[in-house]
Amino acid sequence: MNKRIFVVDDEPKIGNLFSNVLERDGYEVEAFLNPVSMLDALDDGADDPDVVVADMMMPEMNGVELLETLQERELDVPVIIMTAHSSVQTAVEAMRQGAFHYIEKPVNLEEMRALLEKSIELYGAQQELEQIKTEQQQAFPIEGILGESDPIVRVRDTIETLCNASDTTVLFTGETGTGKNLAAKTLHYNSPRAKESFTDINCAALPDNLLEAELFGYEEGAFTDARDSKEGLIEVADQGTLFLDEIDSMSMALQAKLLSFLESRQFRRLGGVEDLSADVRILCATNSDLEESVKQDTFRKDLFYRINVVNVKLPPLRRMGDDVMLIAREMVAEFNQEFGKNVQGFTDAAQEKLYDHTWPGNVRELRNVLERAMIFTDGELIGDEDMTLAPPGRLDGVRISDDAFQFPPGRTLKEVEKAYIRQTLEARADDSYADIAEDLGISKKTLWDKRKRYNLDEVVER
Known part of the structure; x- marks a missing residue:
């Protein structure tokens, strides 16, 4: 034309x-x-x-x-x-x-x-x-953070409120795979900064000296391979948003430099003498307990207070109740479009398997499980046999030693019981059911029923 x-x-x-x-x-x-x-x-x-x-x-x-x-x-x-x-x-x-x-x-x-x-x-x-x-804005609506459970509703409400506070530093916390990156992008693309860039970096992915150069840039000759000057991500993200994932991996020295920028909005490139400024919103994320890191002197207290202006806590999938099926169905619809299939849902056994799993990898693990199931299933429903789930254990947060059973706080009694029975069966594979049941204080029939209820058949075949 x-x-x-x-x-x-x-x-x-x-x-x-x-x-x-x-x-x-x-x-x-x-x-x-x-x-x-x-x-x-x-x-x-x-x-x-x-x-x-x-x-x-x-x-x-x-x-x-x-x-x-x-x-x-x-x-x-x-x-x-x-x-x-x-x-x-x-x-x-x-x-x-x-x-x-x-x-x-x-x-x-x-x-x-x-x-x-x-x-x-x-x-x-x-x-x-x-x-x-x-x-990109259309790809990250606030409603795209799926779920109807109270924790997720609170997350959406908080992000919606923060959209208009476009200068406020936000800390996203939660276990791995809970969607901290998605939440950060949703906040950016629904804020007045949406027309500008969203720049992210994983602080654990680079050695500290390279991370400093990536964030703050460098001048020609600042170090051996610095043949030209280069803008850092703080400059690149000017007027937009910079997302620092796994910020707990940052060294104490680099934390001090980041704190200085957050307080003055000015910085110097490596090898530079000129003070530069940038109008950028800083979003941070971690799956660690930063308060504990402060106590252990591995994270600066003043930086913690500076980035923890608003803390958005992403809930683990196991705490989201029926949301696991809501999210699973949405993923199936996405994979139907991607793979050209027409899977309609899940069998009752598959749904029970999804509900019973503790999802140590959270939504990321769920997506991987369903992607594999969608690739190999030929029917209209995904069955429990189509889904390969990681066995509970260390990935579940259960720390097992030779003489002790340790379980993180915040889990349900059902989860604790399942994990304890699993460990006992694994540790006493050569013992009889009668002896194990007696030591657990239950009957042999009850132990058998709990083994079936918790899908522990794959743990030990007797």
Whole structure:
């Protein structure tokens, strides 16, 4: 489709000249004698232009006023201002207000052609970027944090509140796989900073010296391989959001430098002497107990208080009740689309298996289990035999030693009983059921029933 050019000039010969020349170049050109007639044409349903070329000095409305009107109408198109030599300064001011460029009269047609090509190219790239950002915003609605249990409802409500507090530092806490990254992206893409970049880094993925260079950047010659200067992620994320995952992995020295930036919003690149500033929102995440890390002197107390302005706690999947099935069904729908299948749901046995599992890897583990099941299942329902679950044990948070059974607080009695029976069966594989049941204080039949109820057949075959 040919690009549309609107030419606005109170001299008819200018409009005629541009129409004749640019139409031969393949453009679709419409000329107007004043800005008001152009605006009226848009009101009457004319297609939006790709570029507006407008004279600076016109009766009724000048070029700058036309630019302001287009901005008020949110018509985001490049505007090229034509000006006589005596009003160049005014045209430069128009560029400060958003005009793409200016060109002096009498107009050099080759210069005009170059400006049109450049404006269309840059505007097209800008539109593509805006489209990507819009798609990202649509991909992370607050409702995308699935679940109806009280803990998840509180998470969504908190994120919705924080969206308008776009400068506030937020700490996301929760076990691995609970969706801290998703929550951080949702907060960013529903905030006033959504049009700017979301930049993330896993602090545990890099050695400390490389992490410092990635965050704060460096100047040429700052270290052996620093052949050129480089912006750090704090600069890259200016006006946007920087997400620091696994912040507990950061060294004490780097923690001090981060704290300094959070308090002053200024920093220096490695090897630099100039103070730089950045307007960036900092979001942090950890699956560790930072308060305990503070007590152990592995995390700075002052930094903890600085990043813990608002703590969003992501609940483990085992605490979300019926949400496990709600999330599972949503994942099945996604995988149906991805794999071209038509799986309708789960058998009763599969649902019971999903409910009984303690999900040490949380939502991430659930997604992996269902992805594998969807790949290999041929029926309309996923059966319990289609799902391969990691056996409980160390991944479940149960720490087993030779002479003790240890279980983390916060689990249900059912989970404790299941884990204890499992450990006992594993540790006493050569003993009889009668002896094990007697030591557990239950009958042999009760032990057999609990083994079936907790799906422990795969642990030990007798």
